[in-house]
Amino acid sequence: MEIRDLAIIGGGPAGLTAGLYAARAALNTVLFERGMPGGQAASTERIENYPGFPEGIDGPELAIKMSEQAQRFGCEIIYSDVDKLERQEKGFKITYGENELLAKAVILATGAKPKFLGVKGEKEFHGRGVSYCATCDGAFFRDGTLAVIGGGDAAVEEAIFLTKFAAKVYIVHRRGELRAAKILQQRAFDNPKIELVWHSVLEEVKGGQKVESVLLKDVRTGEKKEIAVDGVFIYVGTEANSNLLKDLVELDANGYVKAQEDTATGVPGLYVAGDLRKKPLRQVVTAVADGAVAVAQVEKYLSSLE
Ligand code: NAP
Numbered sequence: 001m002e003i004r005d006l007a008i009i010g011g012g013p014a015g016l017t018a019g020l021y022a023a024r025a026a027l028n029t030v031l032f033e034r035g036m037p038g039g040q041a042a043s044t045e046r047i048e049n050y051p052g053f054p055e056g057i058d059g060p061e062l063a064i065k066m067s068e069q070a071q072r073f074g075c076e077i078i079y080s081d082v083d084k085l086e087r088q089e090k091g092f093k094i095t096y097g098e099n100e101l102l103a104k105a106v107i108l109a110t111g112a113k114p115k116f117l118g119v120k121g122e123k124e125f126h127g128r129g130v131s132y133c134a135t136c137d138g139a140f141f142r143d144g145t146l147a148v149i150g151g152g153d154a155a156v157e158e159a160i161f162l163t164k165f166a167a168k169v170y171i172v173h174r175r176g177e178l179r180a181a182k183i184l185q186q187r188a189f190d191n192p193k194i195e196l197v198w199h200s201v202l203e204e205v206k207g208g209q210k211v212e213s214v215l216l217k218d219v220r221t222g223e224k225k226e227i228a229v230d231g232v233f234i235y236v237g238t239e240a241n242s243n244l245l246k247d248l249v250e251l252d253a254n255g256y257v258k259a260q261e262d263t264a265t266g267v268p269g270l271y272v273a274g275d276l277r278k279k280p281l282r283q284v285v286t287a288v289a290d291g292a293v294a295v296a297q298v299e300k301y302l303s304s305l306e
Pocket of ligand 1: 049117149150151152153154155157173174175178179201202235236237238281282283
């Protein structure tokens, strides 16, 4: 079986930074990415809080630059899903499709995915008006009316983005105060196309062929009201892509790995970087930091094997 020093699973900002650092440290490294590099950052319209880009940078452009930088120093990228990760005596067996390889160390950087709300109509209308990605689907709703569910950074940022296309965007939030950063809140309050619907939750998505309305419930009074919309964008947080790890390390209720700042999981040779790790702030800037720290740990671990 082919043997590598390091396998990185996931090509978002954390994985790509790990790839860059590992390649520069002359580790024989392979990085697995199942789709386009860049992870969630690549489906973000514009990133304004990553230092070095005073005017901001488009998410896909930043992702391409990170990927090019890692490859420039020799990080090989395999575009494939990893199906299985197994601990073995001499490292970790990675199965991808019909192929296998053995990695002495592994950095898991598979990130997180949007959470589903689990309300009536959500699944049924997914792709027919219900979406979790404004960058991907926003342009389908030119001059339409939209509801964005949630009050965090993602909900507010994407609601503002959606006003580029839509005539009206409701932000439906379960409390009377947004969780999002103050600068985003102010932009939403100042945007004439955005209307806040406070203390309300989504009860049901309704429609025929496509979404036609949302049924909302006021959590204080229990009162229900139906609003006509063309689309619903749901941003109620994320959960970890940690399936590969579930038999190897301890996970929290949302599937995040309880690793500390040093990214070590407790399993020798296995590290987690980026959004997958339980941490107080999930941003590109904290993901890239994890990627670099994880490689420093891998280097120490590999030299301890010699
Ligand atoms: P988040 O910060 O966890 O916010 C989730 C929002 O959804 C909260 O407002 C929450 O309400 C609401 N919510 C959760 N469960 C709900 C339910 N069952 N029904 C109704 N509402 C519900 O998640 P996020 O906005 O996806 O962001 C994820 C991470 O990425 C965060 O760390 C965030 O800072 C980061 N991020 C940053 C940026 C940026 O810096 N520009 C952009 C996007 C994401 P409560 O407030 O009442 O809990």
